[in-house]
Amino acid sequence: MQVDEVFAEHRALLFTVAYEILGSAADAEDVLQDSYLRWVAADPVGVEHPRAYLVQVVTRQALNQLRARARRREDCVGAWLPEPIRTGPDAAEDAVLAESISIAMLLLLETLTPDERAVFVLREVFGFAHREIGEAVGRTEESVRQIAHRARSHVQARRKRFDPRPQAAQQIADRFLAAATTGDIQSLMDLMAPDVVVLADGGGRAPVPRSPLVGRERVARFVAGAARRGLPDMSVEIGRFNGLPALLFGSAGRPDSLLVIEPAGGLVGTLYLVRDPEKLARAGRSPALTR
Numbered sequence: 001m002q003v004d005e006v007f008a009e010h011r012a013l014l015f016t017v018a019y020e021i022l023g024s025a026a027d028a029e030d031v032l033q034d035s036y037l038r039w040v041a042a043d044p045v046g047v048e049h050p051r052a053y054l055v056q057v058v059t060r061q062a063l064n065q066l067r068a069r070a071r072r073r074e075d076c077v078g079a080w081l082p083e084p085i086r087t088g089p090d091a092a093e094d095a096v097l098a099e100s101i102s103i104a105m106l107l108l109l110e111t112l113t114p115d116e117r118a119v120f121v122l123r124e125v126f127g128f129a130h131r132e133i134g135e136a137v138g139r140t141e142e143s144v145r146q147i148a149h150r151a152r153s154h155v156q157a158r159r160k161r162f163d164p165r166p167q168a169a170q171q172i173a174d175r176f177l178a179a180a181t182t183g184d185i186q187s188l189m190d191l192m193a194p195d196v197v198v199l200a201d202g203g204g205r206a207p208v209p210r211s212p213l214v215g216r217e218r219v220a221r222f223v224a225g226a227a228r229r230g231l232p233d234m235s236v237e238i239g240r241f242n243g244l245p246a247l248l249f250g251s252a253g254r255p256d257s258l259l260v261i262e263p264a265g266g267l268v269g270t271l272y273l274v275r276d277p278e279k280l281a282r283a284g285r286s287p288a289l290t291r
Contacts, residue, residue, distance in 0.1 A: 006050050007036055012288035013051070013126075014058045016097075019289075020121045021062040023082035023106045025282055027069070031061045052132055059118055059136040066114040079212070081201035081272055082106040083279040084241040084258055086286040091243050092166045097291050098243040099162040100125045103260060103272050106242075108158055112151055119144055120151040126291055160264075166240070173238065173245030173261045176268055180227040188220035193267040198222060203276025206257075219271065241283075248283060255280040 007014075014035065018028035035057045047053045082103060092098050099105055100121070109117050118137050122128045123144075128136075134144045172191065179187040196219050200208035213219050235250040246260040258280060262270040274280060 003040055003044060006044070007039055007054065010051055010054050012290040014054055015287055016101075016289045016291065017055055017121065017126065018058050018062045019085065019287075020100055020106070020109070020125060021059065021118050022065055022069070023110065024069075025083050025085050025285075025287065026278070027065050028062070031058055031065060034061050052128075055122070055126075055128070056132075056136040059122065060138075063114050063118055063137065066117065079199050079201050079208075079210075080110075081199060081274055081279075082110075082242075084246070084260060084272075084274055084283070086283065087240050087243050087289065088286055089166070089240075091240075091289055094291060095162075096125060097289065101242050101289065102162065102244065102262075103242050104160050104162075104262060104270070108155055111158070112154060115139070116147055116151040116154070119147045120155060123148045124152065124155075166243075166245075168266070169261070169263045170245050172263050172266070172268060173247070176261060177236070177238065177247060180223050183224045183228050185217070185220045185224055188223055189216040191268050192216045192219060193264045193269045196264075196268055196270070198271045198273060200273040201276050201279070203278060205277055206275035208273060208275050223271075255283045258283060 011032065014032055015028055018031040019025055022028055022031070035054065038057055039054060044050065044053065084103070085101070087101065091101065109120065112120060115137055119133055122133045122136065123130070130144045130148065131141045133139075133148075134141045137144070139147065176188070176191055179191060194216060195214065196216055198209065198213040198219050202208035209222070213222055233251060234256060237248040237250070239246055239248055241258065241260050244260050244262055246258055248255055249257040249259070256275070258274045260272040260274070261268055262272065264270070
């Protein structure tokens, strides 16, 4: 098999690894491009296990990106959300994969150190051995075991209950859009959990609430007001992003806003609003994902 063919064979896996470590499709694509060049330059014809080797290369490059980004994030104003990616029905068929790319999980992974995040992703999502992970992150096998235990405990103590039923989530999204279209505050409130929250990311380039909005009435009024101002002049597409139902609003042929709906107990639990144009630039693409 040719060098290019080997890389192409594993590309979906490599993108998924990079995206889960970084939470950014753009950065993940940059990592894959750099990793491909390193793969070709390494003359890999004699590599015995190309899958493991390529994951090591991608992990190292993703960690470099993650550490550099952590320094840049200090200047971020307001909320930060991962770059959303469009997902198909296949992503929901694997419950582990579906949860690992959910916005809630990606936000939780942001609370880990770069090494903890990489180790957690490689171990808990992709099932790599501690020794293989150590080679990827430059740690001893025993050190990786300790990091893995610490990261797993951290995530388990904070993770939300994940509901993998896509049809139930879609029904909630359909009812939510209908209520938002009418602007009926009470109908919107009836669809929301008591502690519903809106997290919004405009990237400093588009106006959004700078602090989380919490509570049925406050969130319902915000949604109704936004729909009243925007819906008459915007297209609305119902899709799936990061394994969850979402509403993609467009204007003049360009994406303007993405609202990802996370259910909780049969109601709307969290709304993730992304308006950063850089993060919406790839909203039309659906990258291949796999474990």
